[in-house]
Amino acid sequence: MASSSEDVIEIKPNTGWASLALSELWTYREVAFFLAWRDVKVRYKQTVFGFAWAVFQPLITMAIFSVIFGRVAKLPSDGVPYPLFVFAGLVPWLFFANCVNKASNSLVGGGAILKQVYFCRLAMPVSSIASSLLDFALAFGVLLVLMAYFGVVPTANIIWLPFLIVLAIFASLSVSLVLSALNVQFRDVKHAIPFVVQIWMYVTPVVYPMSVVDKPWLETLLALNPMAGVVEGFRWALLGVDTAPGPTIMISVAVTLTLTVVGVFYFRRMERNFADVV
Amino acid sequence: MSKPVISIRGLSKMYHIAAARKSKQTLQERVVESATRPFKRIGGLLTGNRTAAADLDQEFWALNDVSFDVGPGEVVGLIGRNGAGKSTLLKLLSRITEPTRGTATIHGRVGSLLEVGTGFHPELSGRENVYLNGSILGMRRAEVDRKFDEIVEFSEIGKFIDTPSKHYSSGMKVRLGFSVAAHLEPEVMFVDEVLAVGDAAFRKKCTEKVASIAADGTTVLLVSHNAQSVTAICDRAVWLHGGEKVEDGPATDVITRYLSESIGLAGEREFGDDVRSGGEVAKLRAIRVRNSRGDVTNTVDVREAFCVEADIEVFKPGCGLVLKLDMNTSDNMGAFSSIDTNNPTWSNEAWSVGHHTVRMWVPGNFLQLDTYPVGAALWQWSPEREVQFASKDLVCVHVTDSGEGPTSMAGFTTGSFPGPIRPVMEWEMESGGRILTAQDGS
Incomplete structure (x- = not known):
């Protein structure tokens, strides 16, 4: 049994900023695991193509973008074939977009559970993000195939890739925490998210390289977007484009850390009322 | 009492609700x-x-300054009407929501069974849902592994355990959900209304399961609208009303008082001209309960015969009327109904215009100790049939036991004396070729 009669639960009103008690998430790790496992199991149930959808989504987006931005608009691509260039950006970007979409609705969608049983509420957005990692892995596999097809060999910079993936996870988590908590009380969030995510993509160097931004102040401004560092970093680590996004990534890391701390505090503060308002 | 397992001090919960818009x-x-x-x-x-x-912009106190302790192994029923704060109290104790004021301390592993099948996903199989639901309720994976067969057996799902649960009947889902939760083995358990699930046979099984969990020394706090299941399982009851604690004591005492008060009916009810209690043909003027001495009352002794009396005014000549009286039990089951056409001299004859008084006599040593709300229906039966008036819960009869004189219990005073009725039966004994007869209790 998990615990003994030494357990003591104190129930009292908390005012002001709650303590974080992140160890609680560890206590409830199995809930997070099972919720993520449920998401994965259920996502492609009763579909003909199943997990292939996780691959179609970035591939089709790549095809459309290659025609519109590569052929028609003739955007530069740092010397890499445009389809590969845009796909390498889409893989982390779509991970982020899917996380934000799903995690933001995780609390509202799981409202019935919130009202019936107590567990660490962080488990819900965290599990949404964990389940998105599977789609990310599949898309990443396709990216490797595309790289082989275009004959692009990764450089030694690839050792930075795990770090970039962790950065993408934390960027998704921080945004999702704030939006999911906000969504509980204000369903406006649900309606706003599709637009926010779409606009967000265009301020992230997905379809264009950061190198086209010629004004340093604008580049710094764009780097405040944590996904800018991630997307640029992906291309640098995998495709060997020569622009090392050092400063951009430093800013992205700082912004992500700040956002994560703010997000966790905000979530913790709001969570005590989730069951009452969801 | 040894150290309390649950200790509640001044627990309160306030909600803000939207005020009604100004109409003008x-x-x-x-x-x-x-x-x-x-x-x-x-x-x-x-x-x-x-x-x-x-x-x-409006404050609403769903729970207001409630305090009590629950000792180890105690089984306490929370009773009260809808909105009395019972479920709010369980939600606070199971940490689903936070109190506005006050504290509570709980020692031990908590399992809460507020709704069965929490988190069930229709696309997942029964087996997968058992694991998911178990983890949400606080079981480790290894624990679910260990109890899996027991859970499936209790749920009676059998070979359908690997079928997606969207193909389950609602009864199957509920059985599986209850079964997972019932195998939690907590030290402190909160149960809210889940005993009302499934068919009668499964409800019985659930009630027995909760009783056996309680018998194993688990501290249980149980909410139920069904007074009988509270009396069956609980030693003690806490009665909440309007968010406040009204009474706390032995389950049978508290429930008896709760039922008589919540039914809240007097022994007499009169209907003036401004109350619609009839139609064009006739009107029910009054209905009352009289004991054997003829006093109007709402409390009678179990040994005593009593009558339900109805005053009927007839406006239209040439019409035959029928009065039906319904006696219900406190948990709203029909005890019996009776119709005055049993008397052939009234049935098909027209009632004269004016006042009539009808009495139904209920014998002593017949009803159980309970509170019986009385309903009435008045029909025009001839020349055509038309309802004049029908209503439940007009007056009520509390059947009590003064302890004086013989009853069916015959001095058998320990334990409960179950059953919906409590008649005195004829008994006989044959021994040595002689037959001895007696009424029980005499």
Whole structure:
């Protein structure tokens, strides 16, 4: 049994900023695991193509973008074939977009559970993000195939890739925490998210390289977007484009850390009322 | 009492609710209000005033200053009407929501069974849902592994355990959900209304399961609208009303008082001209309960015969009327109904215009100790059939036991004496070729 009669639960009103008690998430790790496992199991149930959808989504987006931005608009691509260039950006970007979409609705969608049983509420957005990692892995596999097809060999910079993936996870988590908590009380969030995510993509160097931004102040401004560092970093680590996004990534890391701390505090503060308002 | 397992001190929960709109608003006021509302809400959001942000401005205390202790192994029933704060109390204790004031301390592993099948997903199989639901309720994976066969057996799902649960009947889902929760083995368990699930046979099984969990020394706090299941399982009951504790004591005592008060009916009810208690043909003027001495009362002794008396005024000549009286039990089951056509001299004859008094005599040593609300229906039976008046819960009869004189219990005073009725039966004994007869209790 998990615990003994030494357990003591104190129930009292908390005012002001709650303590974080992140160890609680560890206590409830199995809930997070099972919720993520449920998401994965259920996502492609009763579909003909199943997990292939996780691959179609970035591939089709790549095809459309290659025609519109590569052929028609003739955007530069740092010397890499445009389809590969845009796909390498889409893989982390779509991970982020899917996380934000799903995690933001995780609390509202799981409202019935919130009202019936107590567990660490962080488990819900965290599990949404964990389940998105599977789609990310599949898309990443396709990216490797595309790289082989275009004959692009990764450089030694690839050792930075795990770090970039962790950065993408934390960027998704921080945004999702704030939006999911906000969504509980204000369903406006649900309606706003599709637009926010779409606009967000265009301020992230997905379809264009950061190198086209010629004004340093604008580049710094764009780097405040944590996904800018991630997307640029992906291309640098995998495709060997020569622009090392050092400063951009430093800013992205700082912004992500700040956002994560703010997000966790905000979530913790709001969570005590989730069951009452969801 | 040894150290309490649950200790509740001044626990209170306030909700903000939206106040009713002012009814006398001009169109201009309404337009101004609906235009400024979003800005007020954004203002509230920015200043961190969530109630303003959510447009809520009235306070409502769902639970107000409730205190009590529960000792180890005690089984306590929470009773009260809808909205009395029972479920709010369980939600606070199971940490689903936070109290506004007050504290509670719980020692031991808590399992709460507030709704069965929490988190069940229709696309997952029964097996997968058992694991998911188990983890949400606080079981480790290894624990579910260990108890899996037991859970499936209890749920009677059998070979369908690997079928997606969307193909389950609602009864199957509920059985599986209860079964997972019932195998939690907590030290402190909160149960809310889940005993009312499934068919009668499964309900019985659930009640027995909770009773056996309680018998194993688990401390149980149980909410139920079914007074009988509370009396069957609980030693003690806490009665909440309007968010406050009204009474706390031995289950049978508290429930008896709760039932008589919540039914809240007097022994007599009169209907003036301003009350619609009839039609064009006839009207029920009054209904009352009289004991064997003829006093109007709502409390009679179990040994005593009593009558339900109805005053009927007939307006239209040439019509035959029928009165039906329904006696229900306190948990709203029909005890019996009776119709005055049993008397052939009244049935098909027209009633004369004017006042009539009808009495139904209920014998002593017949009903159980309970509170019986009485309903009445008055029909015109001839020349055509038409309902004049029908209503439940007009008056009530509390059947009590004064302890004086013989009853069916015959001095058998320990333990409960179950059953919906409590008649005195004829018994006989044959021994040595002689037959001895006696009424029990004499």
